[in-house]
Ligand code: SF4
């Protein structure tokens with residue numbers, strides 16, 4: 001505080017403060033660090049710092065056989081392991097020229113869509129948690145995720161790190177008790193989504209905290225290669241399931257929910273609506289699934305011809321791609337992972353600058369990132 | 377205000393549902409049939425020897441390199457009691473490194489290894505997490521006692537081979 005001349009006028013001398021948020025902070029969803037400069041309460045500069053969870057998955061993949069790499073993909077986005085499995089096996093199949101049987105493709109689609117529901121449950125739950133609605137909505141969503149994990153336990157015996165998909169199919173056929181359990185879940189799920197909506201959609205506090213906050217324009221989103229629900233919330237109907245159908249997605253009838261303004265509220269709504277669409281897809285896949293083999297005849301050790309392949313899927317967080325290069329040995333020569341969370345983070349700084357400290361956590365929560373995937 | 381009241385109504389509705397909490401260490405939820413715990417080795421009761429012939433295929437395919445297997449000649453084969461020429465000499469599985477992926481079970485050509493449902497392996501030291509051959513056989517035995525033969529479809533084949 002400085003006293004100026006004799007006019008008895010007091011001015012405050014202000015200076016910017018640098019605050020370190022993370023790496024261990026409940027709102028950073030993993031070990032993520034932001035170096036934020038504040039002017040009062042307003043963010044003027046933000047620098048994301050990551051790498052705390054780096055395990056070198058891409059390098060490790062170079063000394064593991066094609067089948068063993070599947071276990072590494074489980075640990076990228078650990079909330080959506082099935083989608084990671086799917087993206088990887090698609091790339092490996094493309095490289096080796098293996099065609100999975102029809103039944104396997106349907107099973108994979110069912111798994112990927114269930115995984116999307118589970119992942120969005122977590123994404124939304126933690127987003128609401130960041131808003132200050134401690135635990136109640138999160139616990140509701142955990143409840144449904146738990147049911148999905150039980151379904152996964154039925155088919156592959158694991159609950160988080162599934163390693164269920166194999167090059168040329170899946171590791172085991174659906175057990176007898178799976179279909180009835182799935183039918184039960186799929187019939188219940190729309191009711192639960194209605195419950196989330198009743199709880200949250202019109203909530204005035206949520207709306208005032210998220211509406212028109214941190215608007216991501218379509219142009220900016222495309223420039224920064226943002227994908228997934230974040231891009232669709234900005235009004236761009238880009239979904240790889242429609243725009244570049246893989247597996248059997250072209251046989252299903254579903255919509256792509258898009259937002260109108262690209263604000264935080266839209267990002268929340270798009271995820272909510274996507275859960276409904278996923279339920280629809282699973283329902284159709286359940287009706288169409290053919291019987292037959294669940295795995296193509298492929299050797300346990302594959303030697304793909306020299307070449308390269310890229311395959312991408314619409315993972316819950318965005319476009320997840322695997323780029324594999326083969327030198328005709330049993331392990332990939334190079335494995336590059338295009339992780340959606342990592343690329344979505346590029347707009348973080350632009351979005352948060354100008355908003356207040358309290359908004360920072362909420363905006364960051366609406367990204368729904370997963371550090372396992374960012375750091376790889 | 378309406379939105380908040382709507383939300384409250386949902387919360388109250390949920391409160392009236394009966395809770396499903398299970399007090400974990402005292403009570404266990406039933407596990408799925410396919411639930412995977414750590415791998416165990418199977419014992420051939422008829423010949424009274426391990427089904428594992430020590431071929432090391434599982435050790436080579438394991439993504440975390442957590443198995444150590446050695447092989448020896450099978451004395452019972454020399455005596456004509458068994459159809460297995462070779463026999464596992466020593467088998468150690470580092471449970472602390474196993475990621476429970478099930479690949480070893482998938483690649484074993486002799487149906488000698490199985491994913492048991494043993495998963496509570498709390499221990500005070502790392503050494504305690506090295507399962508030796510006897511432990512692994514015990515795990516496999518426990519599994520077969522609870523769940524019946526691990527490979528029922530191949531049971532008949534095995535018997536034929538033994539008879540020869
Ligand atoms: S468990 Fe099977 S694969 Fe492993 S060493 Fe024994 S026989 Fe070979």
Ligand code: SF4
Pocket residue numbers: 415437438439440441442443469473474475476477478479480481
């Ligand atoms: S389950 Fe996987 S990690 Fe564990 S011993 Fe078998 S192959 Fe190795």
